[in-house]
């Protein structure tokens with residue numbers, strides 16, 4: 225188990241390799257589909273002009289994201305009416321939907337860690353080498369346990385995107401995850417898939433003698 | 438007729454927050470088989486801790502509380518219309534109490550109904566009249582990530598070399614498990630239907646998931662195939678969460694349906710480790726849960 229604290233140093237990132245189990249502590253931000261599209265359209269590709277509080281939010285999250293982590297998560301949050309926010313259930317969501325945006329977002333904001341589930345593709349793997357960064361796989365479905373590692377909700381941006389899609393700034397302690405894409409170009413997902421494919425090919429050639437047709 | 442709304446609300450709470458004992462035992466056994474210190478073992482340890490915590494705090498095991506699928510077996514004389522209304526009322530209350538996440542989205546305008554109701558299949562309720570005096574309601578919560586991993590093969594399948602026999606069925610299921618990788622929150626449980634039409638087969642592939650993990654298949658041939666597929670899929674090495682490891686599935690459950698002469702489907706539903714299924718029985722004023 226490797227203990228990692230945010231902000232993440234380049235050395236800490238480069239020392240990680242696929243298969244490592246980590247416990248992450250510090251301040252990170254949740255973001256999923258709407259946030260990634262908003263970031264890329266408004267500030268990276270600039271296909272849409274900033275509106276409303278866009279610039280204000282940008283200036284607030286920029287220092288928070290530097291050397292920090294984005295978590296693909298649509299949490300269940302209690303205390304919405306009193307604004308005494310508390311995370312109740314906070315498991316990871318499927319990451320591959322952010323593949324078109326993730327690399328650019330990592331580069332632009334110098335995000336050094338992305339947490340989610342299911343792994344990501346070649347563009348993100350490339351950004352992991354460049355920034356440098358890692359992809360951290362959280363345990364899908366472990367919603368109660370992960371919510372308990374969220375010690376405080378510090379603030380929320382773009383609440384109007386909806387509770388699951390907003391950017392929640394959270395402080396975590398010992399958030400459990402596994403490195404499945406590292407800064408050296410390795411992807412555990414690609415390795416497991418290749419290995420299982422070879423086993424499958426072999427199994428498919430074997431007959432089913434014991435079961436009559 | 439009795440009003441069962443309260444009782445069904447408890448069934449929903451129990452299902453969402455308390456994993457059935459057979460599933461927890463299987464996860465525990467799987468954990469002990471993985472190498473100490475490995476990512477696979479860590480994943481299963483985290484899962485088991487999460488199960489414990491959810492039970493203790495009465496909070497959802499996973500935030501995706503899925504499609505609520507009900508099977509109601511009722512004696513003669515019960516009104517299925519009234520039962521459906523009670524189930525819907527309980528689902529709305531369970532959502533208000535955060536046992537369920539609002540999960541029902543209009544496919545045309547993208548709007549979430551906010552209360553887990555929506556049309557005839559949300560929640561899904563199947564009714565069947567039975568002999569005797571006992572009413573039984575079974576509930577399964579089927580999450581989206583695992584639902585995306587389901588598949589249907591039409592045999593013969595040239596690329597797999599799968600013909601219209603059990604040898605072909607085996608190949609299709611092996612391929613389905615490989616295609617799913619860890620994406621459906623492995624270790625999973627596969628529900629498989631052989632035959633049927635495309636619709637009845639998918640329903641059946643979920644119905645078999647109500648069987649207990651250690652329950653042998655009544656058909657000896659299928660029983661053998663279930664055991665063989667479980668062991669062969671675990672040789673794929675995909676492992677918990679797709680981290681690599683010994684346990685890719687906790688089990689495979691198979692049923693066979695009559696089919697048209699022209700069709701031979703192999704249909705697979707993937708259930709994630711958060712295998713939430715529970716049962717309530719009502720006999721007179723006695724309500725029991727298992």
Ligand code: SF4
Pocket residue numbers: 315364365366499500501502503579580581582583584620621622709710711
């Ligand atoms: S696949 Fe199952 S465990 Fe995973 S996120 Fe969905 S409901 Fe939860």
